[in-house]
Amino acid sequence: MTEAKHTDHINLYETHEWKHSTQVAGVTWKNPVGTASGTFQYAAVRWFYDVSQLGAVSTKGCSPVPWEGNPSPRTAEGPASNINAVGLQNPGVDHYLVDDLPKLKKAGATVVANVAGHCDDDYAAVVAKLADSDADMLEINVSCPNVTHGGMSVGTDPVALAKLMDKLRPMTDKPMIIKLTPNVTDITVPARAAVEHGADALSMINTLLGMRINIRTGEPIIANTTGGVSGPAVLPMGLVAVYRTRTVLPDIPIIGIGGVDSGEKALEYLYAGANAVEVGAAALFDPVAPLRVARELDDLLDDRPELAAKLAAGETWR
């Protein structure tokens, strides 16, 4: 019962002429598939494939100063999922500006710089430094479940989110994506708040709060107790977030994230109303997953000229 893979014949190392591009808030992605923040490091991935082949790369959440993140163990496995509690460890924006960003731009990548903060001033400090950088887009992470301040505490509170947006929006003309959390009753509420206060695009979903327990010790596996769930298991929750947001906000560009590990699943997001998708946890299990998804989707779009034309024009299926 072993499956003959759609992509068995694809040589991912051969350069590919992309047939179907997309537009996200005026930025052209050469295909609709990017990497999700936190699951892509240039230094690690460049060994596996030419990163400029992707629609875009969303880099690891970047803070004003280096952050050390949470203690280890930081991860556990859920059924068909990863649970992570990194806590936004990163070397800080100054390092990003001299290291990752120039290297990625030199390699020819379309770069989405993901921004992290513990408070509004943190976010502002990072955005200030990225405002004149070579980053193509900014993605404000108000949805991390693994930090006690900032992150999800902003994304679940439309008032706090509006306040943050009012602070960040005037600071830059760069397209600003707000990344939302599914850990809310109705994701359209923060979505509206973000858009009404100047967001150029939305990305969703970040991880769902979850945990595992070691039945030998009776204690949580992750040192920080809880973490964020991502990977195949979260697909239905990601799709519903995009679909419902598209229903109430017909014009805002949306990047669909959550459980994408094949071209077919990417296509579901596009039909749900997304302009593009990002691949996260799948890249942990298979380094080339984002590129494979992009190649599979490129072929699937051949048979869907109406959808492909809409995407290329910056429009969406619904």
Add this chain to the structure above:
Amino acid sequence: MTEAKHTDHINLYETHEWKHSTQVAGVTWKNPVGTASGTFQYAAVRWFYDVSQLGAVSTKGCSPVPWEGNPSPRTAEGPASNINAVGLQNPGVDHYLVDDLPKLKKAGATVVANVAGHCDDDYAAVVAKLADSDADMLEINVSCPNVTHGGMSVGTDPVALAKLMDKLRPMTDKPMIIKLTPNVTDITVPARAAVEHGADALSMINTLLGMRINIRTGEPIIANTTGGVSGPAVLPMGLVAVYRTRTVLPDIPIIGIGGVDSGEKALEYLYAGANAVEVGAAALFDPVAPLRVARELDDLLDDRPELAAKLAAGETWR
């Protein structure tokens, strides 16, 4: 790589002497494993096993009058999950009182009667009729994501929940379980509201909002567009709900639900702080799953005398 099952030797049709019981709000369950509401119908299950063997059975949500539920298709498959949009179809409380309930009691089952409503008066009408019934416990479903009124709209609003509790609590002395939804930012908020207003126990989680899209048509598979996700994929989200609630409410009995399909997963819930668990979607894929889980757990508790003693005494691991 085929697994030798822990339970390969178990004959589920042989009557079993349960070694480890539990207490939920003063009601003894002969083992800590029940069925979850909506995935158990006596008329269907009695062909497969003796239902009195279970810790308890939680019956399908019951409304004051018959409800027809949502149009079909009502279900789609997620990765390692089921997505359902039944919309609480049921023949109403009067039918329940003359049919399911007496049959279940006659069969010797411990019965948790699950209560549904579109408004406070609906819930009250059902509770009024169940107050003098043979049901062992009531479970108030304020967490169904598939109805536009009542259900999740109450469970996500602590004020509405408190108001409902104030109405229902004086109506009966029967142990009243409040069933909560994970579609909130912080499940401990409605949990507290329920307990402060008289809940005897909590059960969690109900399903997570989700959907799938048919890539041939570009449209949602479920007629009602969205549904509730349950099954293996939701385990980490269910565990975190129980764990966090136990942390803030050390004394309230909790029934852990979500993704349980083995004794080991049931055990994770018990270590997270649950007094008992319920098995839902797993019973769709395998009719005898709840009984198998109970038998596996009964053996696993042999090696955990401290946990087993706590449960039998109505206490919990944390």
Add this chain to the structure above:
Amino acid sequence: MSATFTPTYDVVNEAVAAGFFPPRHPADVTDVTELTPGVIRLTFRDPYIAEHARPAQFVNIFTDDPLMPMPRPFGVSETHDGEVSVIFAVVGKGTAGFARLEAGDTIQVLGPLGRPFNTKTAAHYVLVAGGLGVPPLIYTAQHLADDPATRTTAVFGYRNEHFADKFVEPYADATVSIDESEGNVITLLDHLEAEGGLTVDGLDTVILSCGPLPMMKAVAAWAAERDLACQLSMEQRMGCGYGTCVLCTVDTVDGRLKVCADGPVFTREQLGWGK
């Protein structure tokens, strides 16, 4: 490596002896044949199902991929000496997986499930099937083949290749079939009526049908115009297949009923079709 309960046959046998119904259990695949591109006949050894299955009953077959835990229901198409056949079209990932099975593999099954066609009365049963609706009607013909009180006429419609005629012919008293290039089952029924083939040996005529929804509605309307009894085997996405979840409903004049346990067979009167 999945956590599924796989009882041994002994357990099933004991259960049955005790009055219980066999739970999901493993069965050995004995044959997999492609009948026409994308249409497969799968045969597995399952003495219990082979002995007990009735026409229009179905079996849940499960994939071996825990990402796809939901049951795939298929109507029984034939049984022989403890073996059970189903015929299915490859439409999604589950059926694609089943198409790759080989004799010697093991599948997980649950069944037989659902309420069968009512074929108790002496009658001429006209078995009207379209596309992948043929399996239950092949089995009906097999089931009635040795019943001296009944006659059967198979009326099968196909998209192109007439892949099932050879299976039903040995059992049915008469077989006619058609494909989209020539017409549809209504064309055949009209023809049968015109030639007087609707009445056989003075028996009452009963239409049993399974196929795509528009076809079944047309068949019900055709039967209603002639005041003929008509039973239809319905399809719906399922959760359990055995009546516990109410995920598989169809709208009837008596409200929303379960396809898996109240059906799959409903009368045209129940469905309110063709009045």
Add this chain to the structure above:
Amino acid sequence: MSATFTPTYDVVNEAVAAGFFPPRHPADVTDVTELTPGVIRLTFRDPYIAEHARPAQFVNIFTDDPLMPMPRPFGVSETHDGEVSVIFAVVGKGTAGFARLEAGDTIQVLGPLGRPFNTKTAAHYVLVAGGLGVPPLIYTAQHLADDPATRTTAVFGYRNEHFADKFVEPYADATVSIDESEGNVITLLDHLEAEGGLTVDGLDTVILSCGPLPMMKAVAAWAAERDLACQLSMEQRMGCGYGTCVLCTVDTVDGRLKVCADGPVFTREQLGWGK
């Protein structure tokens, strides 16, 4: 039936030729041997990994169950003619599945990963391992066996059965081992020192170690007291194994570093142990 990319060997070869690292790919299992109850040696054919793996590097092995998508990392224990061995303990569902593999099965692997022991200097390498920390040190011994500039002494501690001595003995210049009934690796190191076995041919002594955390801390302290160089191969739950997710950190004097890409090998100075 999972959606995982499984490149053919051709793809991997082309990738390598193009300067890329082979992605996750299938490899044929050639041998599975139980060394002692619950401890298994798994050998698979993988010419790329066999050629490139260095001591303390590891391979990610993946289960065939999509419910368990995360990598299982294992240190390489030996390589021979295009084949790679790992030795592992059955601790959870993933390793339980690997223990059921048979020659002829296929696994998915990614590697070799991580920074190896630094064995570039001419030295006497004392290979101190405990329990399931032995595999990388067997491979270190194999790797250095033909290096005339180095000497190796294996110092292995076991819970009970001395299951790995026979693998390291052919490569190490000397092998001593102990189990819990007699003492631990520190007992052996003290003994070695007392007997003058720490210094060989006037070479510098370098301790390379892998094993349970308390053991490695004790070894680092022992080395620090004697001012000996000491490199330790660490373990941590991983997300990717190749440096992209920062899920696998260990606390060092330079902050939290990745076990998979900054390590698994760290010096005692980096870990701040034994000062």
